[in-house]
Amino acid sequence: MTNLATWIVQTLAANGVDTVFGIPGVHTIELYRALDGSGITHITPRHEQGAGFMADGYARVTGRPGVCFAITGPGLTNIATAMGQAYGDSIAMLVISTVNSAGAMGSGAGHLHELPDQQQLMSQVSAFSHTVLTVEEFPMVLSRALAIFASARPRPIHIEIPVDLLTADATRLGPARKLAVPSRPSAPETVLSTAAGLCERSARPLIIAGGGAVRAAEAIRELAERLDAPVLMTVNGRGILAGDHPLALPVWPGGQVGGAAMQEADLILAIGTELGPTDFEDRLVEHQSLSAPLIRCDVDAEQSVRGRLPDLPVVADASDFAGRLAARLPIRGTGQGTCRAARFRDALNADLTPRQRTSIRVIEYLRDSASGAVIVGDSTQPIYAACTAFAASAPAQFFCSATGYGTLGYALPAAIGAALGKPGSSPVFAVVGDGGLQFSLSEMGTAVEAGTNVIMILWNNRGYGEIKAHMERASVTPIGVDIHTPDFRLLANGYGWAYAKADNLRSLGAAISDAMALNRPAVVELDETSLNEAEEADSPGLG
Known part of the structure; x- marks a missing residue:
């Protein structure tokens, strides 16, 4: 007997899915049983929001949908922010989750991970959210999702399956196969x-x-x-x-x-x-x-x-x-x-400020470091400057969360997804501020575990610098923006990342060259207050 969980995984593989992002839970273990031997690589983030951001980065560089498995309830509320960013930027993302079984679903009895109506919740950050109630329904819903990805505006799609349905007999669906999808519309x-x-x-x-x-x-x-x-x-x-x-x-x-x-x-x-x-x-x-x-x-x-x-x-x-x-x-x-x-x-x-010029120069260093370099940005000051006037070399080699939904914590996990989607010698840079990094700091562990060589450019202004600047311009006393800044060298060492600190653009260039020569992730920290184009300090090197 082939159960529905196995048919789902085999069908994803037959339709070109080679990577799935997710954190296993008691409600999804049947999907994980099916993953074994499927040929699909599973990546475990440290938070479901990270799974969504990784799927986003993967989708942007590959042109294929990023796929996530999520547990009922908290798994979905965690991934919703990442889906919101992907929704705003029209990124193809497929989120397959479980939901409590019929009778427990939305009953209000307090079952594990129960929400009153999680489909309604996910419909706010997806092209559609659908609850599959029969085995025969799943192929049609998956075909609908693939059709949107292939021929319409690509946005996240959520499909939820009652836990007990995963083990139902799906033999009558026939063997897993590639599903037909319509072509994109053509101008008359x-x-x-x-x-x-x-x-x-x-x-x-x-x-x-x-x-x-x-x-x-x-x-x-x-x-x-x-x-x-x-x-x-x-x-x-x-x-x-x-x-x-x-x-x-x-x-x-x-x-x-x-x-x-x-x-x-x-x-x-x-x-x-x-x-x-x-x-x-x-x-x-x-x-x-x-x-x-x-x-x-x-x-x-x-x-x-x-x-x-x-x-x-x-x-x-x-x-x-x-x-x-x-x-x-x-x-x-x-x-x-x-x-x-x-x-x-x-x-x-002529209109750029000196501060914008320096920030853009940093991003240009990354672009020029190697052919095909991918730059993934968070909502942070150098990325805001780059949005104003940065020239990328090719499509999908510069993207960020600073427009659209505008979330923080995006760059590191999205860069991991991009690196997994584009394996090879071209570097993938995550440009993130010290405040934004602390939204998804734990994904440094995922980068090591997944074998990526992401290079993080950490813009350290000891807090939420952009928000602080807005407060000051509006004559608002800065409150809540001067946050504790950890020792990023110790954090890098603890996660198995290399570390360097650059005080000027010359040392940044040397640190990037050193980082690319390593076979592991690396952090290059830039202190905003000391970064100055006129300085010519030597690079501290990487260790």
Whole structure:
């Protein structure tokens, strides 16, 4: 007999799942029995929130859904924050959990891990949450999840299974198999013709590319070059055009320069971006007055008409739309777009504060340390600066939790997930502040246990520095932001990480080189008060 737990694990493997994140519990042990010999690698975080963040990082670098197993009740409430971040950033995540058996489910009797209605709770941070009540139901629900991941806006999906159903006979489902999924939507010819006409009549087109377009980089580059159009990349869209491309605008859209680029354009093509307030600084009301027609391409029909209403909504895959539109357009070759992009980049550089320049330089050191380096950021000061003006080399090589849901504690576990999804010689950096790190500090143990070589860049300002700065600017006495700072060298040693402290950019470069030569995780601590570009102290080395 094949029980449902075994069928689930075998079917996940048949559909390309090679890694599952989760913490075993008494309600999920049948899933773990099925994992043995399945070929799927299991990663044990120290907290279910870490499992969700790891799945998020894994999904971003692989383009495949991150998968988690979670126990009933506290396992789900723990992972909900990570699902909220993934929901905000449209990241594919599959969370399979248990729920109490029929009769105990939501009974109010006080059964282990009981919640009144955990499906309703999880529906707030997922594309859908579904309770499977029969064996025959599961294949349809899993197919529905895979269809959304493959052809719609990818967001977390939660499937819960009563504990007693895991051991039910699933032989009648047949052998595990790859499930068929629909293709992504394609732009109609009539819509492409209308878009091409608008493009041909424009003199100053601008492309805005977001996180929904990271798999469409080649098509967007071709479109931009044919149109001679600068590409303004949101935070999640960084690297769609490499930073050294003459049409690249790795500029925060909500700033003065991003706003000026949109105001100057006579046509805007927004591809794979929700035009969200955390990217556009709540300036969408101002942008309502933009004179430029807006072509908006999104895989999600509902999202395509949120925020500023488009003149031409296009419900289509970003790569399909950009590639087929580019094929209809002649090559302009005027160079005006290149000049506009250079002018906006120069204006942005002139606006940066010395503190922002130093922070961005730190992130650039990481980018330039090795080909293919992945930088995962928390909500921390150097990442906020990087969101303003950092140019990534390729898509999915810079991402963070500083926009969208905006959670803390993201960078370390998400970097672990990215390292597991992208094994090899390219380093994965986790950029995190001392306050944010203490949300998920225990995942340092997971990094060692999983055999990753994550390099943590620890920005130490002895507290919640960004919040403190906001308080001071608002004339609020700082309360609750000056927190106890542990000895990170001792913590690193205790978890089996290498450690170095860098006081300036030169020593940072040397410390990073040393860290990459090691075969274990490493912490490079930066003291914000002593970091100064003019200093040339020697690197303390790693030990």
